[in-house]
Amino acid sequence: xxxxxxxxxxxxxxxxxxxxxxxxxxxxxxxxxxxxxxxxxxxxxxxxxxxxxxxxxxxxxxxxxxxxxxxxxxxxxxxxxxxxxxxxxxxxxxxxxxxxxxxxxxxxxxxxxxxxxxxxxxxxxxxxxxxxxxxxxxxxxxxxxxxxxxxxxxxxxxxxxxxxxxxxxxxxxxxxxxxxxxxxxxxxxxxxxxxxxxxxxxxxxxxxxxxxxxxxxxxxxxxxxxxxxxxxxxxxxxxxxxxxxxxxxxxxxxxxxxxxxxxxxxxxxxxxxxxxxxxxxxxxxxxxxxxxxxxxxxxxxxxxxxxxxxxxxxxx
Numbered sequence: 001x002x003x004x005x006x007x008x009x010x011x012x013x014x015x016x017x018x019x020x021x022x023x024x025x026x027x028x029x030x031x032x033x034x035x036x037x038x039x040x041x042x043x044x045x046x047x048x049x050x051x052x053x054x055x056x057x058x059x060x061x062x063x064x065x066x067x068x069x070x071x072x073x074x075x076x077x078x079x080x081x082x083x084x085x086x087x088x089x090x091x092x093x094x095x096x097x098x099x100x101x102x103x104x105x106x107x108x109x110x111x112x113x114x115x116x117x118x119x120x121x122x123x124x125x126x127x128x129x130x131x132x133x134x135x136x137x138x139x140x141x142x143x144x145x146x147x148x149x150x151x152x153x154x155x156x157x158x159x160x161x162x163x164x165x166x167x168x169x170x171x172x173x174x175x176x177x178x179x180x181x182x183x184x185x186x187x188x189x190x191x192x193x194x195x196x197x198x199x200x201x202x203x204x205x206x207x208x209x210x211x212x213x214x215x216x217x218x219x220x221x222x223x224x225x226x227x228x229x230x231x232x233x234x235x236x237x238x239x240x241x242x243x244x245x246x247x248x249x250x251x252x253x254x255x256x257x258x259x260x261x262x263x264x265x266x267x268x269x270x271x272x273x274x275x276x277x278x279x280x281x282x283x284x285x286x287x288x289x290x291x292x293x294x295x296x297x298x299x300x301x302x303x304x305x306x307x308x309x310x311x312x313x314x315x316x
Contacts, residue, residue: 017062021051022144027112028066029144034085035068040078043069043135045117045159048143049150054178061171065106065113069134069151072102072118072127079116082107087114102127122162122203122231133197154190157183161191161207161214162200168210168235180213185220192221202228202315206235229311240297240304241311248308263297265290 025048035042045068051061070078079089090106090113102118119130137152151159157179164176195204205226208214218224233241243263250256271279271289279289 014060014062017060021048021060021063023111024063024066025144027114028148029146031066031068031085031114032143032146032148034081035070035078038077038081040070040074040081041135042078042149043138044141044143044148044150045069046163048141048148049156050160050175052141053153053156054175054182061175065115067104067115067117069117069120069131071131071135073131075102075116075118082114082116085109087112120159120162120200121166121234122200122207124199125197130198133194153183153187155194157187158191158194158200158204161195161204163207164210165203165207165231166234168237173210176207176214177211180208180211180217185217188217188221192223195223201226203231203234206231210235227315229308229315232311232314233308236307236311238304238307239300241307244305244308245311248312264294266293 028044028047032042032044044066047063047066051063055061068078087107087109090108103121103123105116107114107116118127120134123130125133134151134155137155138149139152140147141150142148150156160172160176160179163172166172192201192204195201201223205218205223206228208218209224215224218226229245230242233245247256247259250259266274268279268286271286271293275289275292278285278292281288
């Protein structure tokens with residue numbers, strides 16, 4: 001459990017953040033209009049959906065991109081639309097497995113950024129169940145003068161906990177703290193029900209336990225002891241530990257061997273992303289980056305393996 005955030009300084013009006021938010025609002029309104037015209041159902045996840053809900057007065061909850069949830073069945077259509085609007089895949093150059101993928105896939109266009117989601121990190125149910133459960137209860141918020149569909153309060157509260165479990169610092173933690181302070185018990189009970197529907201109780205509880213008030217809430221909701229290795233490892237952030245979990249869950253011997261091979265010998269594109277200071281210096285630099293990665297893997301293997309085994313034991 002991390003410390004509460006109550007010792008942060010009083011909020012002040014951040015003019016630059018407010019100006020940036022207005023630019024992102026225009027982007028969100030543009031994409032909302034485009035998705036609607038294309039008949040692609042979508043829900044705005046964060047940004048103004050959180051800022052106008054949990055923040056008020058002189059407080060500015062800064063955001064730098066638009067996050068949209070779409071049905072996995074329409075993922076290809078949504079991607080094609082983004083490409084048509086001039087966006088490019090921000091992960092394409094990495095060319096490596098185990099990036100967030102359908103739980104968060106970034107697209108960029110000059111200074112514009114959008115994250116496309118077909119599920120959320122921490123959800124274990126299938127894509128169709130994720131979409132139907134999350135999009136079942138929605139409301140609208142005004143963004144750049146346009147009504148935009150957002151998650152209902154229980155689903156947004158559920159997302160606050162999952163987002164904290166996934167990032168465990170910064171805005172995700174402040175948002176969670178605000179939610180714990182300002183949302184009623186009935187909202188959190190609804191959030192817990194959604195977590196159960198989506199096989200995300202462990203991730204939901206892990207996020208709540210990051211703050212004392214959330215830990216107490218998790219116990220009241222009856223999920224205080226819910227744990228999973230994946231959620232625990234995400235919070236602990238021990239290098240390589242999550243890799244062992246990916247390996248354990250890989251399908252069959254072939255899948256495991258493929259994953260090991262791609263970790264040991266990733267694409268040059270991935271190394272240029274992972275170690276740009278070396279890999280972008282021509283052939284010799286790329287060779288040095290491969291050697292650096294091998295040394296890094298060997299150096300972090302023991303601690304990563306121990307952290308993974310401990311998380312597995314605690315998860316039962």
